[in-house]
Amino acid sequence: MNAGEMSVGDQASVVRVTGDDAISCRLMEMGIVPATELELIGVAPWGDPLEFAVRGYRLSLRRAEAARIEIVAK
Amino acid sequence: MVQAARSGSIETVTIALIGNPNTGKSTLFSALCGVHQQTGNYPGVTVERKTGDFHFGSGSIELIDLPGTYSLAPRSPDEMITVDVLLGRQAGTEPPQAVLCIVDASNLERNLYLVSQVLELGLPTVIALNMIDVAAARGITIDAEELSRRLRLPVVPIQANRKRGLDDLKAALTQRSVGPVEHSVPVFPAAFNQAVTELASRCEAIQGREPPRFLVQRLLLDTTGYLSESGIPGVNGTLANDVQQARERLAAAGCAVPGVEAITRYNWVGEILKGVVSRANQSRVTASDRIDRLLTHRLYGTAFFILTMALMFQLVYLIAEPANGLLDAAKGWLAAGVGGMLDEGPLRSLLVTGVIEGVGSVIVFLPQIFVLFFCIAVLEDCGYMARAAYLMDRLMFRIGLNGKSFIPLLSSFACAIPGIMATRVIENRRDRLVTMLVAPLMSCSARMPIYSLLIATFIPERVWLRVFGLRGLVWFGAYAVGSCAAIAVAMLLKRTILRGDTPPFVMELPSYKFPEWRVVLLRMGQRGWEFVRRAGTLILAVSVLVWAAAYFPHRDSDIPETWRMRRDQIQSTLADASGRSQADLAALSEELTVLDRQIQGEYLRRSWLGTAGRGLEPLVKPLGWDWRIGCAVVASFPAREVVVATLGVIYNLGSETSDEDEQLHAALRNATWEGSQTPVFGIPVALSLIVFFALCAQCGSTLVVMRRETNSWRWPVFTFTYMTALAYVGALLSYQIATWCGW
Numbered sequence: 087m088n089a090g091e092m093s094v095g096d097q098a099s100v101v102r103v104t105g106d107d108a109i110s111c112r113l114m115e116m117g118i119v120p121a122t123e124l125e126l127i128g129v130a131p132w133g134d135p136l137e138f139a140v141r142g143y144r145l146s147l148r149r150a151e152a153a154r155i156e157i158v159a160k
Numbered sequence: 161m162v163q164a165a166r167s168g169s170i171e172t173v174t175i176a177l178i179g180n181p182n183t184g185k186s187t188l189f190s191a192l193c194g195v196h197q198q199t200g201n202y203p204g205v206t207v208e209r210k211t212g213d214f215h216f217g218s219g220s221i222e223l224i225d226l227p228g229t230y231s232l233a234p235r236s237p238d239e240m241i242t243v244d245v246l247l248g249r250q251a252g253t254e255p256p257q258a259v260l261c262i263v264d265a266s267n268l269e270r271n272l273y274l275v276s277q278v279l280e281l282g283l284p285t286v287i288a289l290n291m292i293d294v295a296a297a298r299g300i301t302i303d304a305e306e307l308s309r310r311l312r313l314p315v316v317p318i319q320a321n322r323k324r325g326l327d328d329l330k331a332a333l334t335q336r337s338v339g340p341v342e343h344s345v346p347v348f349p350a351a352f353n354q355a356v357t358e359l360a361s362r363c364e365a366i367q368g369r370e371p372p373r374f375l376v377q378r379l380l381l382d383t384t385g386y387l388s389e390s391g392i393p394g395v396n397g398t399l400a401n402d403v404q405q406a407r408e409r410l411a412a413a414g415c416a417v418p419g420v421e422a423i424t425r426y427n428w429v430g431e432i433l434k435g436v437v438s439r440a441n442q443s444r445v446t447a448s449d450r451i452d453r454l455l456t457h458r459l460y461g462t463a464f465f466i467l468t469m470a471l472m473f474q475l476v477y478l479i480a481e482p483a484n485g486l487l488d489a490a491k492g493w494l495a496a497g498v499g500g501m502l503d504e505g506p507l508r509s510l511l512v513t514g515v516i517e518g519v520g521s522v523i524v525f526l527p528q529i530f531v532l533f534f535c536i537a538v539l540e541d542c543g544y545m546a547r548a549a550y551l552m553d554r555l556m557f558r559i560g561l562n563g564k565s566f567i568p569l570l571s572s573f574a575c576a577i578p579g580i581m582a583t584r585v586i587e588n589r590r591d592r593l594v595t596m597l598v599a600p601l602m603s604c605s606a607r608m609p610i611y612s613l614l615i616a617t618f619i620p621e622r623v624w625l626r627v628f629g630l631r632g633l634v635w636f637g638a639y640a641v642g643s644c645a646a647i648a649v650a651m652l653l654k655r656t657i658l659r660g661d662t663p664p665f666v667m668e669l670p671s672y673k674f675p676e677w678r679v680v681l682l683r684m685g686q687r688g689w690e691f692v693r694r695a696g697t698l699i700l701a702v703s704v705l706v707w708a709a710a711y712f713p714h715r716d717s718d719i720p721e722t723w724r725m726r727r728d729q730i731q732s733t734l735a736d737a738s739g740r741s742q743a744d745l746a747a748l749s750e751e752l753t754v755l756d757r758q759i760q761g762e763y764l765r766r767s768w769l770g771t772a773g774r775g776l777e778p779l780v781k782p783l784g785w786d787w788r789i790g791c792a793v794v795a796s797f798p799a800r801e802v803v804v805a806t807l808g809v810i811y812n813l814g815s816e817t818s819d820e821d822e823q824l825h826a827a828l829r830n831a832t833w834e835g836s837q838t839p840v841f842g843i844p845v846a847l848s849l850i851v852f853f854a855l856c857a858q859c860g861s862t863l864v865v866m867r868r869e870t871n872s873w874r875w876p877v878f879t880f881t882y883m884t885a886l887a888y889v890g891a892l893l894s895y896q897i898a899t900w901c902g903w
Contacts, residue, residue, distance in 0.1 A: 106383040106418055108235050109664040114422035115231040116666060117270045127449065131458040132554035135665050141269045144669040146550050151664055
């Protein structure tokens with residue numbers, strides 16, 4: 087499962103971030119590393135982008151970017 | 161005391177200020193330095209360079225404000241500059257002797273990621289723990305002393321917005337900039353460290369000297385290829401091979417690049433913060449979250465967004481209009497004053513028409529620029545700007561841009577200059593360029609006078625269903641032409657010369673907070689004055705050039721003998737008015753006014769500009785224009801808002817024409833092609849002019865600002881060329897189609 091498939095209110099734990107380009111590097115720098123907890127807390131009006139709670143702050147990602155984050159649901 | 165400090169006996173310490181975005185870095189910077197700030201650009205790039213200074217005790221400190229960043233991994237010019245400044249490799253910038261790192265207390269984990277990278281640079285570092293009040297309100301308590309002990313550096317709790325803790329911070333900085341460095345740093349796996357050491361010695365073998373270890377480490381970690389492209393000295397084919405092999409070995413050893421960096425650093429952060437940060441057991445949903453649920457709601461959020469944007473532009477017009485009126489009046493008063501003091505001749509004409517009118521036409525835009533910058537600064541500071549980008553991302557994504565391009569484009573409806581300056585929030589260089597290049601297509605307020613004049617004069621009013629009028633429709637059309645062209649051009653650019661992946665939208669949504677008025681006003685003032693200083697000088701030069709072209713050669717022999725004689729005759733009669741009736745005198749001065757306008761028109765016709773206009777006639781005839789329109793259009797290239805005044809002069813009216821002037825309406829309706837009775841204007845010509853003005857880059861200030869923001873003349877020249885071509889083709893099509901339709 088990946089973070090792009092979560093529904094609002096879902097909580098999950100990160101398994102890994104796939105890819106090694108600038109986007110994946112940025113995701114990891116923003117604190118998305120294995121075992122980080124993620125919660126999807128909102129979706130923008132047209133269904134994209136998404137708003138996540140991670141490490142105590144709010145991060146917005148497009149679904150396509152969230153799809154790089156492999157997760158296990160909690 | 162300040163005098164003594166400046167006399168040179170006291171050493172100035174250079175300190176770099178760094179931090180994540182949204183940590184209150186600008187607030188701290190202005191709290192420390194007050195108005196002692198200098199802004200500019202780093203040579204060759206579009207990154208803003210900001211420095212300031214302050215005194216503490218007997219010491220003097222120069223603070224370099226680095227761009228807000230989440231990481232020291234250079235993947236953009238901004239980040240490369242940050243790294244170069246910190247490593248002392250940036251030409252023209254003093255190598256910093258210490259680093260001040262500002263962190264958000266309510267978001268320590270992610271903030272310490274950047275800190276962990278800064279510490280590896282080996283410079284003396286002080287941490288400013290900002291927003292302790294916000295953290296406390298969320299039930300987060302931080303043991304700053306323990307944190308300081310573990311990191312082995314000073315950690316000073318501050319509230320930059322209330323100016324609390326600043327003296328402690330200054331004291332820590334002055335002490336810290338001397339003395340040995342022994343910070344705690346993350347420990348990378350042995351295999352990784354070994355790979356870095358090997359690479360460093362390879363670099364040394366190739367270059368003859370060892371590069372900074374930090375850069376070698378980055379080279380190994382940078383899988384995006386930015387570092388090797390942007391030219392670390394010594395990177396060549398051999399080294400690229402070495403890097404590749406090292407990465408393969410690391411992957412086999414279980415610490416694959418680039419993941420190993422984030423994992424190691426966040427593990428270190430976790431260790432450091434264990435027992436230092438405690439959270440009261442309370443709901444994870446903050447007040448900011450609850451506001452967010454409303455403001456990003458499908459219905460309320462969208463409604464609020466539209467309302468906010470509408471209000472912002474209402475405010476721009478509301479405040480800008482009387483202020484513009486005031487400035488216009490001041491300009492007129494100044495022109496009259498200066499005009500009254502000088503005799504008629506080139507000098508008076510130069511000062512009044514060239515300098516005062518020309519520069520004045522730029523200054524009148526100041527109020528709306530300031531108001532718009534004020535609104536943008538408020539929205540930025542309270543955290544709503546990030547939500548606006550979040551809401552608009554889907555829409556902008558279709559064009560190939562991202563949500564952050566929306567506000568600059570919207571601002572450009574008021575004026576492209578603040579719009580172009582507002583593109584600074586877009587990190588991706590290509591996207592920033594595309595946004596800048598299409599921003600001038602948005603119908604700015606300077607296009608309103610010509611739209612209003614042409615529509616009122618030539619478009620008949622027809623109303624359907626009581627609400628929809630033909631004139632309103634043409635207004636809307638003028639705005640739509642520009643916006644549609646902007647979308648089309650943006651899509652085209654993204655698919656051709658500025659091709660690149662659709663940029664990511666990995667964006668922090670900061671907590672809402674009340675705007676910091678000091679920061680808002682300072683930001684507004686700085687951006688506004690920058691505009692005046694840079695654009696003002698060029699506008700002055702261009703205005704003088706256009707004036708000269710429209711004034712010279714100014715030969716009296718070009719004016720028919722009979723006109724001049726009649727004028728002299730009337731003037732002498734008026735001077736000696738004895739024995740004439742009041743009505744007689746009124747008629748004579750009326751005749752004089754008309755005659756003066758005719759003479760003025762004839763001078764213009766014979767001027768270089770007029771000659772050029774007549775020369776251009778074959779080129780503009782397919783658009784339905786005669787030489788006089790061509791002239792007015794050419795003269796309005798430096799600043800489109802002058803076209804109404806120029807049309808007035810050309811059609812033999814006084815130069816003090818406003819679009820409300822009924823005389824100009826009549827003069828345009830009655831204008832005929834020279835030597836015939838065919839009227840010049842009609843609906844097709846009006847439409848072709850409207851389309852031309854909607855699409856053309858007739859604004860010197862915009863091009864100058866674009867030059868400054870991109871640091872190259874290439875992009876303004878490109879914009880000017882494509883927009884002029886677009887305008888010509890658009891005007892040609894509108895005229896030909898409208899004529900063919902028989903309008």
